[in-house]
Amino acid sequence: MTGPIILPEFNEFLIEFSDGFGIRWYALAYIGGLLIGYWILRREARQPNAPLTVEAVDSLLNHVLLGVILGGRFGYVLFYDPAFFLAHPIEIFKVWQGGMAFHGGLLGVTIAMWLFARKHKIPILAVSDRVAMVTPIGLCLGRISNFINAELQGRVTDLPWAVVFAEGDGLARHPSQLYEAGLEGLVLGLVMVYGYHRSWLARNGRMTAILLAGYGLARFMIEFVREPDAQLGILFGFITMGQILCLPMLAAGAYLLWRRV
DSSP: OOOOEEOOOOOSEEEEEETTEEEEHHHHHHHHHHHHHHHHHHHHHTSTTOSSOHHHHHHHHHHHHHHHHHHHHHHHHHHHOHHHHHHOGGGGGOGGGOOOOHHHHHHHHHHHHHHHHHHHTOOHHHHHHHHHHHHHHHHHHHHHHHHHTTOSOBOBOOOTTOEEOTTTTSOOBOOHHHHHIIIIIIIHHHHHHHHHHTTGGGSTTHHHHHHHHHHHHHHHHHTTTBOOOTTTOSBTTTBOHHHHHHHHHHHHHHHHHHHHO
C-alpha cells in the first residue's frame, strides 16, 4: 500500500512584489470567476428576448462584485469568528489576510441582485438564474486556490490519495478542497451547461434552484471530511457550521424546484 502524497510548498502568490504584497492565487480566482462569468452573460444577453441587455450585465457585474466582497467578508466575521473580530474590529477590513465565507457571499449577492432587479425592473429569478449559471466557475477556481494555499484542509485519513501539506502539521488529510472543486465546480458546472442547452433559463427559478440544492448537498457531504474551523469545532457534537448554513440553501432549492419544475 502506497503512502500519502507529499505536496511541495506552494507559493500563495503568482507574483510577489515585496514581502506580503503581490498578486495572490485566491484574488485571481475571484477575478477570473467574475470575468469569465461576465463574458458568458454578455454573450447570453445578445440572444433574442434575453431579459438582460449587455449594458445591464455591466451594471450587474458591479453589484455582484460588491455583494461577493462585502457579503463574503462579513459572513465570515459573523458566522465563523465573531468573538475575535469583536475584540479586534480593525481586522475586519484586512481582507487580504483571508477569511471569506461562501454563505455570506451568497447573502451579499442575493441583496445585490434584488437591488439590481428592482432598479432595472427585471424579475429577480431571471437575474439569479443567470448568476447561478456561471457561479460554479468561481467556485471551482476558488477551491483550487484554497488547495494551493493549503487552507480549509480535510480531516486526517489513511486513504491512498491523502495528501500532506508542506505548510501543515505533517498529517495525511483528505484533499477536501479538490473534492469541492470537483463537485461544486465541475459537476455543478456541467449540470448548468446541460440546463442551458435544455432551455432551463426560460423557466425562471430553475437554475437558481439547482445551484442552491446542488451546492448545499455537495458542501453538506464534504463537510464530513473537511476539518472544522478550530474556533468552532463540531457543534452540538454532530454538525459543523458549514452544514448548518447549507440547510437553508437545501430548503430554498427544494422549494423552488417544487414550485418551478
